[in-house]
Amino acid sequence: MNKKFLHLLSILILCGIVVSACASSPATTEAPAAEAPAAEADTTTDTTAEEAAPVSETPSCGTDPVVLNAYFETGFDLPFKLAEEFTKQYPNVTWDIKQDQFANLINETPRLLAGDNAPDLIRLPTMVSFAKQGLLMNLDDYATAFGWDEWPVPQLDQNRVGEDGTRGSGSLYAMGLNYSLTGIFYNKELAAQIGMTEAPATLAELEDLLASAKAAGLLPIMQWGSAKSGMGLAFPLQALMASVGPAQPISDWIYQKEGATIDTESNLVAAQHLQDWIDNGYFPTDINAIEYTDANARFGQGEGVFMFNGDWQNASYDTDMPGNVGFFLMPPAEAGGGPAAMSAPLTYGIAANAKNADCAAFFLNWVASNQTAREIDVAVGGSNPGGPADAVMPAVTEGSVTNETLAAGVVLGKTGSAMDFIANATSAIFAQGWTPELQKMVGGKQDAAGLLEAVQAEYLRELEE
Template identity: 45%
Template sequence: MSTFIRAPRAVVLAAAAAVTLLALAGCAPGSSNASQGQSGSVSTALTTKKVTLKIQDETGFPVTSNLAAEFTKQHPNVKFKIVRDSFQNLLANSPRLMASADAPDLIRLSTLGSTVKDGLVTNLDPYFKAYGWDKFSAGQLASARMTTAGVRGEGSLWQFGLGYSVTGIYMNQKLADKVGITSVPATIDELEADLQKAKTAGVLPVQTGMQDGVGTFVLQALINQYGDKAKLIDWMFNKPGATFDTPASLKGATKFQDWATKGYLPTDVNAINYTTMVANFTAGQGLFMWDGNWDAANVQKALGKGGAQFFLMPPTTKGGKYVAMGAGNTFAIPSKSKNHDTTAYFLNWIATNSKARQIVVDITGASPGGDPAQKLPTVEKGSLIETALAMSASVGKDDGFTDFIANTTSGIYQGALQPDEQLLLTDKITPDAFTKAIQAFYEKDLAG
C-alpha cells in the first residue's frame, strides 16, 4: 500500500508554518476605520488581579480547554470558564450571546456576518500594533478582516485564529485493502473509480452526514476543483458582484447529487450529524470521510497508527494544483467583554508561547500560526498530524487555500446550505435550482 509522500519533518514543519499561512490573498494591515469595540489605548501587561475569563466555544474541539489549563498553570491568577455548544447553535446564537450583559470574553466566531456593523466585536487593530502581529503572514489574518462596507479580507482586524486548518479525505486502510485500493487517488476520476470499487465490494464508499450540514465539506471540495478559486473567495468575502451561481458550483452540486443517487453516501445521510459521522468512520463504517486535520489525532487513536491515511482532495487532472479548504479556528473578543486586555494577552500567548503552540499542534493537527521565524513544534513521525502539516505545505505551495463556504454569511450555513443540500441529496431539488437558491439566500442575508 503506497502512502502519502512526506517531506522530511523539519522541512514539512517549516513549510507548514511559512506557507500554510498564505492561505488567502495577502492584505496590508487593517486601517483604523470601523472603531467599534476596544479601539483606544491598550495594555500588553498581564493583570495581577484574580480574573476568570469566560470562553464560549463549540462542542468537539477541546483545544481551548488544554490551552486554558496551561495558561492557568503559568499564570495562576487567571482562570477560565468554558461553555460549549454545537457549531450550528453557536453560529445562530452568537449575536445574542455577545449582546448580553453577561457576554463572554472570547467566543468562537466562524463568520463575522453583521457583528462588525452591529458593534458586537472588538476592533483588534490596537492589539495588532501593540503586540507586533505585523510579523505574522498577512494571509494568516486576511479572513479575519472586514471593512465598514462588510467586505472581508481587508480593513480592520476583528478575529484571531487558534490554529490554521486544512481539509482533506481520511481513508480507512483496512477497508482500502479489502476493496483492492493500493494508492490514494490522484484525480477525481480515480477517486470515483475507488468509490465504485467500494460499492461493488459491499463497503460504504463515503461516510458523511447532512443533519447539521457537515456534508458541505464534500460539496465544496468538488466545487473547488471545478472552477477558479479566486471567484469563490470573492463570493465568500462578499465582494460586490460575486456569485455562487457559476458553472463550477453547478458541476460540483451535480456530482454530489450523482454520488448520492449511486449509493455512495449513507442511505440515512440526512439523519447523520458531524459527531455521528466521525464515530461511524472510526468504527469502520465508510472507506472515505471528508474532514479536517482537527480530527487527525481522533482518527489515529481509534484506528491505530497506520490504520488510516489522510490526503488532499485530488484535482481534475493528474499533477494539477491542490485546492483545499483551510482557515483559522477564529475567535473574537465581544465588545461587552469586561477583560479585553487580558483576553488579548491570552490570544497573543497562544501564538507565541512554545508550550501553547505545541498544544495547538498536538490537539488540532494544525499549524500554530504566528511569526514564521519562531521555533516550530515537534510532531510524531509517521503520524496523521505530520501528514496534515505536509498537506498544508502542499496546498500553500500551490496557493490553493480557500475559506469554508459555510463562513460566507452569518445565516447561510443553517438557512441555505444545510436544508438545500438535504433536498439536493434526496432529488427534491435540481443542481441548477440549488445553486440559484444559495445565491438568492446570500443576497438576502447580506441585504439584511
C-alpha cells in the same frame, strides 16, 4: 427616541403597577445599540482607553490579579487546556469560563457581546454582522503591537472585515486559536483492498477509486447529512468546486463581495459530479438521517473507504482506528494543478467593551507563539497552530494522522489555496440553503443547476436583510 417612547408607553400600559417587572422591557434593550458605535476604526481606542494608553508598549496581563471572562464551545477541549496552561505560566490570570454548544452560541453571541459583562474572549461562530454592529473589538492596534501583520497572510485574511461589510480584507476582528484543514480521510485497510497505493493525483483518479470501491461492495464515502448536524455533502461539493474551478470566486462569494455568485459554470460542473456520486450510490442510502457523530462512529467501525472531514477529528480517528487512517487533499481536476482546501481559523474574538482586552489579546498572541501552547494546540486540537512564519512546528506522535494533515497543510500553503467554508457565507445559508437543497438532491428532488440557483436566491434574500 420616538420609538423608545412608544416602547415605554406600551410597556407601562401593559405592566401597570408592577414596576420592577417592567424592567424587562425592550425600551432599555435599545440603549446599548444606540451607544454601540457602528463598525468604526476608533472602537478600540474608545474602549481600551480606560485600561491602557493606546498601545505604546506591548499589551500584557500585567501583574495584578486578572479574571478573564470567556465563552468556549462545548465538546472541544483545546481552549480549556490552553487556559489551564496559561494560568500555570501567568498565575495572576484566572478564568471565568462559560461554555455552550456551537448551535447555541450562534444564537447567544449577539446578546453576550452587547451585554454588560461582555466576554474578554469568545468563540465566534460568525463575525461580519457583529463587526458591523460594533460589538467586536477592532484588533488592528494589537496586530501592530504584537507583529501579527507579519504572519503568513492567509492566516489573518478570514478574520478581516472591510468597512463595506465584506470579509477577507480590512480591519482585524478575530484571531484563530489554530487553523483547521479539510480534505479526504481514508481507511487504509479498505483502501489497500481496492488497490490504492498512493493518494490520487487527479479528480479522475479519485473517481476511479470510488468506482472500484463500489464494485468491491464497499461503501465508497461515509458522510453525514441530517438537518440536525447540517448537510455534510457541502464538504465534497466545495472540494469539487475548488477541484474543477478556481478557488477565488468561491472565497469572494463567502466574503460577500459585490456581485459574487455561487451559480457559475465551473460550480455547475462540480455539482453535477456530486449528483453523479449520489446517483452512483457512493454515499450511504440513509445519509439524510445520519448525524455528524454517527457518521464518524460508522467510519471508525470500518464503514466507508473515504470520508470528507477536517483535522479537528484527528484525535478521535486516531483512537477509533489507530494507524489505519490516512489523509490527502482533494486532488485538482487537471494533473499538476494546485490543491485547494477549506481551511478556517478556530475563531476567537474580544467584545468591543471587554474589561480585559489587553490580557485577552496577549493570550491570543501567546497561543500562537509559546512553544508549550503550540504543542497543546497540535496534540489536542490536531490543527496547525499558525503563528509567525519561522515558528517551530511541534513534534507529533508517530503513526498519528495528524502527521499527514500537517504535511498536507504545508503543501497547501506552498502551492494551493485555502478557502473558508461555503456554509459560513451568511449566518443561515447552511440551515436554510445548503442543507435542505442538498438533502433534496439526495432525495432526487433537486438537480445540480437547481441546487446552485436555489442557494444563490437564498443568499441574495439574506443579504437583502
